[in-house]
Amino acid sequence: MNSCPGSSNTAFKVACSSCNLRELCLPVGLTHSDIERLDRLVATRRNVARGDTLFRTGDSFQSLYAVRTGFFKTCVSAEDGRDQVTGFQMAGELLGLDGISSDRHACDAVALEDSQVCVIPYGQLEVLSREFTDLQHQFHKIMSREIVRDHGVMLLLGSMRAEERLAAFLLNLTQRLRARGFSASSLVLRMTREEIGSYLGLKLETVSRTFSKFQEDGLLEVKQRQIRIVSQDGLQALLNGAPAY
Amino acid sequence: MNSCPGSSNTAFKVACSSCNLRELCLPVGLTHSDIERLDRLVATRRNVARGDTLFRTGDSFQSLYAVRTGFFKTCVSAEDGRDQVTGFQMAGELLGLDGISSDRHACDAVALEDSQVCVIPYGQLEVLSREFTDLQHQFHKIMSREIVRDHGVMLLLGSMRAEERLAAFLLNLTQRLRARGFSASSLVLRMTREEIGSYLGLKLETVSRTFSKFQEDGLLEVKQRQIRIVSQDGLQALLNGAPAY
DNA sequence: CGGTTCATTGATAGCGGTCAAGGATTGTGG
DNA sequence: CCACAATCCTTGACCGCTATCAATGAACCG
Missing domain, CATH: 1.10.10.10 (Winged helix-like DNA-binding domain superfamily/Winged helix DNA-binding domain)
Known part of the structure; x- marks a missing residue:
């Protein structure tokens, strides 16, 4: 708790529309009025201390997370305990896309420093993106970009x-x-x-x-x-x- | 040209609703009536001979493709010519998701045997998935599944x-x-x-x-x-x- | 049927892994 | 504030897995 008016773990509200990450995050390319709809969606934040997990493999999938401050890694692990870091995420980047496929997270997301994320309830994002073409398209682009990024990592690892x-x-x-x-x-x-x-x-x-x-x-x-x-x-x-x- | 009534390179129409791949492809989990809307969307097919490319890196992105028959590989290449096969796709699997991020394809898709794909115009898919919640969700799941699959390949390549x-x-x-x-x-x-x-x-x-x-x-x-x-x-x-x- | 592509196998070498030790940094509690 | 522990980083010596180079054989195709 600090002494800011209305502060709490999940308050300290900074709207997407006034966030300095909006050019790197989900709102890229959206009109100002569309972004204001996003503001209602992204109502909460979450602080994650260094070393803590934002989510773990097997956790029920509810939300995506946009990194506001801090730094994360994501890793998957095999049955035999081996694990593989699949990415590092910094401010403006999205976490949790892996969870959509099976309603459970398929990797661990660990904060590498004290961090704060914006919580984006996935169900509401689907609703909103049915209404706002640009948001829908932007979301699809972000997922696609992740796929392209992963292919680049495969190239790196394979050759x-x-x-x-x-x-x-x-x-x-x-x-x-x-x-x-x-x-x-x-x-x-x-x-x-x-x-x-x-x-x-x-x-x-x-x-x-x-x-x-x-x-x-x-x-x-x-x-x-x-x-x-x-x-x-x-x-x-x-x-x-x-x-x- | 063959002698089937109405045949052509892109005819020979088999609707999603009567396709034996519908349990593996985009229509998974959709109601029968939703699938019939998909039928209108997936109006054309394309044959790709063994060794030919369905699309290439840099090609303008217009459509996704569902493999109907045959077998494909996708590969990315580095500036220095090295290349990396990023996946093999068989019947019911989707090709082209990489293209959404930049409106250009980010890999090559090559048929490893004579193949046929269903052409899914991406713009229309976005329109339709705004209307049909289940289709939207299914599409998101497929993209997410690709991300999860890619992470599995990273684990394989990395460890x-x-x-x-x-x-x-x-x-x-x-x-x-x-x-x-x-x-x-x-x-x-x-x-x-x-x-x-x-x-x-x-x-x-x-x-x-x-x-x-x-x-x-x-x-x-x-x-x-x-x-x-x-x-x-x-x-x-x-x-x-x-x-x- | 002859050329081309693809697969197998051997010999050798080198990159990166493994094992090990020591040093630097950070954090914690007395 | 210091001492101590834990974690992280560096470096060396050696080894093994996989790459490389090369030759032969099998299958496929026009």
Whole structure:
């Protein structure tokens, strides 16, 4: 509880229409009046402390979540306990699309730092998107974009070497940070080497070694989770089939 | 042209309502009257000869496609020419969801045998799904299922060894064939070793060697593309963390 | 039937995994 | 504020899985 008027865990209302993430989130491309309808839909927020789960595999699916502040990972796990990080989500990105298919969540979503999400009741989103063509279309685009993103990750996992994977990962992160107004060259990783490794299909030692190699090669400066990109072009070149040396 | 009354490349009309794939395809769970609305939507078919593409990366996105007969692969490619098979689609499965995000297709869809698809104009699907709640929900489920499937592939690519990958691939294939009324133990692969390898993040030689090893181990009988599953349980055990020996 | 594509198998090499140890950082409780 | 524990990161040595290179054989197709 804080002392803001009307504050609570789920108050502190910031409407979609006045949210500075609206250009990155569900309202992209909607008219102002459509966004005001969204405001009624997205009535609640939820705080998730670092390390806590927003939802777990098997949880009943009720809502989608838009990250307002903070950082998440999603992971799936096999019967034998192995697990795989399937993505990292930052402000403006949607969580929970996996749940629609079976009315149960099919992955875990874990906050990697103290975070806040907007709760989007899925049933109401379906109702509203029947009424507002643009919202419907925008929602479909977001699902489709997730599919396209996943295919890109498959390409990475199926055909790239360790250095290429890490370079692709860093470039993707910085691009998304840049879209949110952050520096393109300096970043603080919110996840461990092990989580990066899981996402990239590598072991944590390989991630660490590759960071070190990038530093030796003058591409990065690495101090634990503090990363400074020295040569964006060098990283990009690694992806464009440049030889490893 | 053949001699059927009213025949043409796009005639030979079989309505969704009388299609034997309706339990696997878009109409799943719809009432009979809803399906009849779908019939109007899915007005055309398209034949795709083996080796031809249904659509290519960059093509303008207009329609989704439901596989009626035949078999497809989808693949994405990187700038440097590397490519990755992202999936294999059989009767009743939907192609083209990738195109919604940017109004252009984001992968190639190639027929691996002479095939026929139902053309589902996307704009009309959006219109119809605003009117029919069940259709809307079913469509969302299908997109979500694709996302969940992709996450499963990431798990496979990110954390499984070659034998586990191939076992998972075969079990997935047979499960889908069984759902279509085919034998669970005997199948003919429609794709090359190289295509399997691309999908599984392995080289074709590794795929071939692993097939041979499965045969030596009494799990399969392999004659080129003819596969007989001798021990489904053995394959399943490989996936459940059984040691490799 | 001859060419082309596809599959199998062997030999070898290299990338990334595994095991292990030590160091840095963070957080917590006294 | 310090001490201690827990977590995370780095680095080294070695190994094994899969890639690579190469040759042969089988199947398919025009």
